Amino acid sequence: MYDTQFAEVYDRVYCTLYDYAAHARLIADLAREHAPEAATLLDVGCGTGEHLRHLRGEFAVTGLDLSEPMLARAREKLPADVPLHQADMRKFDLGRSYDVICSMYSAVGYLGGVPDLRDAVATMARHLTPAGVLIVEPWILRERWRGGQLAHASVERDGVTISRMGQWRTEGDRSAVDMHYLVSEPGGEGVRHFVDREDLALFSGDAYEEAFTAAGLTPRLLPVGRGDRGVYVATRTAGTA
Structure with a gap:
């Protein structure tokens, strides 16, 4: 993280x-x-x-x-x-x-x-x-959590284009998402991909x-x-x- x-x-x-x-x-x-x-x-x-x-x-x-x-x-x-x-x-x-x-x-x-x-x-x-x-x-x-939300956005800043997408899920008493990032940089070779896992407690x-x-x-x-x-x-x- x-x-x-x-x-x-x-x-x-x-x-x-x-x-x-x-x-x-x-x-x-x-x-x-x-x-x-x-x-x-x-x-x-x-x-x-x-x-x-x-x-x-x-x-x-x-x-x-x-x-x-x-x-x-x-x-x-x-x-x-x-x-x-x-x-x-x-x-x-x-x-x-x-x-x-x-x-x-x-x-x-x-x-x-x-x-x-x-x-x-x-x-x-x-x-x-x-x-x-x-x-x-x-x-x-916890009492307001529904789960299943799709999070997605695309931004362009300083010449760098970034898109991210992931769907929130419920894992016991926690919420989790594997957020996929696509990153394109000026002069870069192709599009870079990585995954950031978010894991938050549902208090x-x-x-x-x-x-x-x-x-x-x-x-x-x-x-x-x-x-x-x-x-x-x-x-x-x-x-x-």
């Missing part, structure tokens, strides 16, 4: 299909609403750093991701003074706290199961300042709520963001430290 081959095409696909600037604006607005004095932000599952690129003018930003190839792309587009850490969201320890912690584009969906979700939320909560806010975009909730709304509560946070699922996923916004429960 998210190897060098995929990292090479990631921005060309997702920066064409999605409006990162608008999504970053949503993060900033939610942060200001719930933590008006926020000055620092940690993006957990930052990928190639596109959210950080848009948010760094408003916060002192830090990124964290498990994939070194994705972080390599982030380093290319961000100034050297933006800290980027390769670490597992379930058990990282950065030795400091942040006013805003976000984990977007369903990064938590790639966790293995409910215990991993609890560990990840608890780890993020430990890095949150007392008046801070945690913003998490979940993958599609229930209760599982998310319980993970936040166990970490001493009070969450709300807001009907904002992409599709019908919503975005969880969580702050410390009164009486917890």
Whole structure:
């Protein structure tokens, strides 16, 4: 998942299909609403750093991701003074706290199961300042999942043409797709093909709520963001430290 081959095409696909600037604006607005004095932000599952690129003018930003190839792309587009850490969201320890912690584009969906979700939320909560806010975009909730969706798109960016297609399926308590990519580059020899397997946990709304509560946070699922996923916004429960 998210190897060098995929990292090479990631921005060309997702920066064409999605409006990162608008999504970053949503993060900033939610942060200001719930933590008006926020000055620092940690993006957990930052990928190639596109959210950080848009948010760094408003916060002192830090990124964290498990994939070194994705972080390599982030380093290319961000100034050297933006800290980027390769670490597992379930058990990282950065030795400091942040006013805003976000984990977007369903990064938590790639966790293995409910215990991993609890560990990840608890780890993020430990890095949150007392008046801070945690913003998490979940993958599609189990109770909203239908399966069988066909995902397909073709984009052209920087002279590179990319087509992708795959059909989502249900595998027990997970959703999975083998996404086929066709890539044609200027001066290249023919069309390159590779397959990226996506495998995301189908957590229930209760599982998310319980993970936040166990970490001493009070969450709300807001009907904002992409599709019908919503975005969880969580702050410390009164009486917890």
